Amino acid sequence: MANSRSGESVAERIVRVLETFDADRSAQTPSQIARRASLPSSTAHRLVSELVATGLLDRDESGQVRLGMHLWEVAQRGSRALRLRQAALPYMERVQARIRAHTQLAVREQDETLFLERLSHPAAVSNIARVAGRLPLHASSAGLVLLAFADDAARARILSRPLAALSPETVTDPVELDRVLRRTRREGHVVAHGYIEPVSTAVAVPVRERGEVIAALSMVLPRDAPTAGALDELRRAAAAIGRALA
Template sequence: MANSPSGDAMITRVVRVLETFSAERTVQSASELGRRAGLPSSTAHRLVDELVAVGILERDDERRVRLGMRLWELALRGSTALRLRQAALPHMEEVQRVIRQHTQLAVLEQDAALFLERLSHPEAGANIARIAGRLPLHASSAGLVLLAHADPAVRARVLAGPLGAVAPGTITDPVRLDRTLAEIRRAGVVVAPGTVEAVSTGVAVPVRDSGAVIAAISAVLPRDAPPEAAVRALRAAAAATEAALRDNRP
């Protein structure tokens, strides 16, 4: 792969271009994109032209660019995330029927909880998690479950910090966090009030495939809501998702 004068491989520059997009920034000019990606203007414009030509990016009438449908299409082909989402979604809908708040599916990705799906009732309370968005492992309930069952090297890296406070209830002390992770492994569930937002409580359980924890299904409830019904519904959803994964294993 050809390198740039700075030593960056082409694939690295393409990834940097794609990473400039976010849930809040869905459209931008090639110049803005280049500045955010740390690329020379000529390089940014050339990469944008090439990515538009193959459908990875799309241009609007003002020549601003957005992520293209071709990228979505390629990402879903043979995707393990798609298989997981298809297995979990019907059972997440059952959780929603019970709790009428927020139900989410997350996986561990680069030391963060990456959310693959979110179902929300129109009258549900606060929730900052978004599909294709990330939250810190030590803050979100789904992240805590994923971290509890992660490879020891991942846990050691996260515990080494920094453990930033997302909300007043976020666990920022590594000793307390380590104890909490051990309790999650023992109990098979976490109830985490105020760790992401002061007004909410996160509840999460693990999802296993061939014995390994591959995801977490979580619910976001109002802070004062009893968690017991959500815990029962989430555990049932996790068990049903695991059965679906077994039945549809390639």
């Protein structure tokens, strides 16, 4: 696609427009999109109009714009995420019903933890993860599992970067994080006390397809809750998901 004067392609600018939407900002005006995407107003208005015409965005009677149903439709066709979510959901529901805590499915995407599914319970502890939301790999239990079983280059890349603290107990020292990752590979699970919120403990296990770790299954428990039962349920569910995928 043709480049702009800044060297950006049309595709890159469209992605910037779409990425201005999130769970807390589901409807915007074209001017708000222009500002948040750091695009000239005329460019943003033109792209929005074209995306509305194709159904990737919808415009309501007040002039505000939302992500379109056609975008959702296209995203579902042949999606690896959809296949994994469909295989995992029955087993996640079983785990969540037994443990009555947040149960989550996540994958590694662009060196972050991307959550594909989350099942919650009214009595469950606080949890900031959202479906289609991201967290740093080093800060969540699912991310620690994904990073532990990632290739050497991915681990080295994360360990060489500054590591942000989401809570006072997030591991931000690369030497200590490397120890956590080695222990996770050795034990096949992780228990993270207060890494994101001091009130919670998160546990996670890998999900494998034909031996390769493709996802992580996690639960968020009250800080002092026992973890053995949750880990046993997660291991059984992860094994069942792997069989379903195979």
